Structures are given as structure tokens and as C-alpha cells.
Amino acid sequence: MWKKVYAWLDERLGLNDLYKNLLDRPEPKGMWWNTLGSASLFLFILQGVTGIFLTVYYTPSPDHAYDSINYIMQGVAFGWLVRGIHHWGATLMVVVVFIHMLRVFVTASFKYPREMTWLVGVGLFLLTLGMGFTGYLLPYDEKSFWATTVGTQIAGSVPIIGGFILKALRGGSELSALTLQRFFAAHIWILPASLAGLIGVHVYLVMKHGESHYPSKED
Numbered sequence: 001m002w003k004k005v006y007a008w009l010d011e012r013l014g015l016n017d018l019y020k021n022l023l024d025r026p027e028p029k030g031m032w033w034n035t036l037g038s039a040s041l042f043l044f045i046l047q048g049v050t051g052i053f054l055t056v057y058y059t060p061s062p063d064h065a066y067d068s069i070n071y072i073m074q075g076v077a078f079g080w081l082v083r084g085i086h087h088w089g090a091t092l093m094v095v096v097v098f099i100h101m102l103r104v105f106v107t108a109s110f111k112y113p114r115e116m117t118w119l120v121g122v123g124l125f126l127l128t129l130g131m132g133f134t135g136y137l138l139p140y141d142e143k144s145f146w147a148t149t150v151g152t153q154i155a156g157s158v159p160i161i162g163g164f165i166l167k168a169l170r171g172g173s174e175l176s177a178l179t180l181q182r183f184f185a186a187h188i189w190i191l192p193a194s195l196a197g198l199i200g201v202h203v204y205l206v207m208k209h210g211e212s213h214y215p216s217k218e219d
Ligand code: HEM
Pocket: 033, 034, 035, 036, 037, 038, 040, 041, 044, 097, 100, 101, 104, 109, 110, 114, 117, 118, 119, 120, 121, 122, 124, 125, 128, 199, 202, 203, 206, 210, 211, 212, 213
């Protein structure tokens, strides 16, 4: 029965061709280091799914942000678990993406023809850090308030355009409800959408060029 359903769908959607062209490709044997890109992708999806659940209860206003997080932790069924996964997943994603970048650097996989894959990767790394930076303010407790005050101050110390960057980040000269709203918008929409777009380009390039192989003795 399922075979018939699959054959019906395959005839109309070309599922077999999609599988052959997109997924059916050999991974260099025994190269565990080459799984870190896929691990980064998995963590991005995990952060997306848990983040969507968190937005059901989270309120991005200075009066309610902290209480809404407390409610997620204590009042919502499995809220502590979803928030815990999102919290530790964020740290893990920065670490995994960084080690993936190191692996690519050490094996010199950024060389011809993969320069663009590397450059897009640099964008992905910066966006991943941006996700951590914007997410940190959202609980709106003392720690996150002062960390963001210092973080935005540092960004504002850039010569010439520093003043503009500070105002753009804070939505004014001081940290306020506008800053929280801005960080929230960046955290749940602007940065994830940019990440998703760049990941699409990144993975397309990986498929186009195939995986680089580690230099052998003959090389
Ligand atoms: C959200 C972040 C990222 C995701 C989801 C991602 C995803 C992937 C995937 C699935 C692969 C193929 C498997 C592998 O080699 O591990 C890959 C390869 C690659 N990535 Fe990333 N990546 C990310 C960040 C980065 C960063 C930060 C860099 C460098 C600055 C980078 C540069 C590359 C390069 C050059 C390759 C080709 C490696 C080769 O052919 O051996 N990626 N990436």
C-alpha cells in the first residue's frame, strides 16, 4: 500500500531523482570531522523549532519579559526542557560552527574552487554570533541588561560610524524597551532568515563542488 502511494507521488514529484541528485553522494570514509557541517545544520533547525515554541509564551517588553521566562520555566509543561535545549543549544551551535570552521581551515578546504563556500561560511559564523548576542538580552534580567549595555558600548566605539551603530542597536542613546523590541525582531526574524538563506547557498556550493578530500601521500 505504502509502495503504491510512494510510486504515485514519485511519478508526480520526481522524489527518486531528487534523492539521487541531492542526497545520494558518498561521504569521504571515516572522516568524522566532515560531519560538523551537518551537525551545525541540525543545531540551527533545533534552535528554530525550540525558539518557535518559546515565542508562544515569551513577551518582549521590559515589564513582562522576565516574568514570561519565569512562567515558561515553572508554569508551562516541559517549558524548562524546551528553554534548556534552546539555551544550551545556542552555546553548542557556536562551538560546533567554530570547530567546523577550524576543520575547513586545517584541511585547507577553503582553496580553489571553494573560496565562495568559505566566504559564505564567514557570514554564517558572524550571524551565529549575532544570534547569541541578540538572544542574551531577551530574559531582561540584570545580567543580560548590563552585558548588552557593555556589548553595544563596544560596538559603538568603532571610529566615525560608532555613534550611528550604537543608536541603531539601542534604538536611542540608552538601553530601553525599543532595544528589547529590536533585539527580539533581529533574533526571531532578521538573523534566522538571513542564516537560512545563506545556509541554502552554502549547502548548494558544497553539493556543487563535492567534499574536498584530505591530502594523501601522492598529493
Ligand atoms: C550555520 C553554520 C554552517 C552550516 C550549517 C554549514 C554547513 C556545512 C555542510 C553541511 C557542509 C558539508 C559537510 C562538512 O564538510 O562538514 C559544509 C562544508 C563546508 N563549510 Fe560549512 N557550515 C556552516 C558554517 C561554516 C563556516 C563558519 C565556514 C568557514 C568560515 C564554513 C566553510 C565551509 C567549507 C569551505 C566547506 C567545504 C568543505 C569541504 O569541501 O571539505 N562553513 N558546511
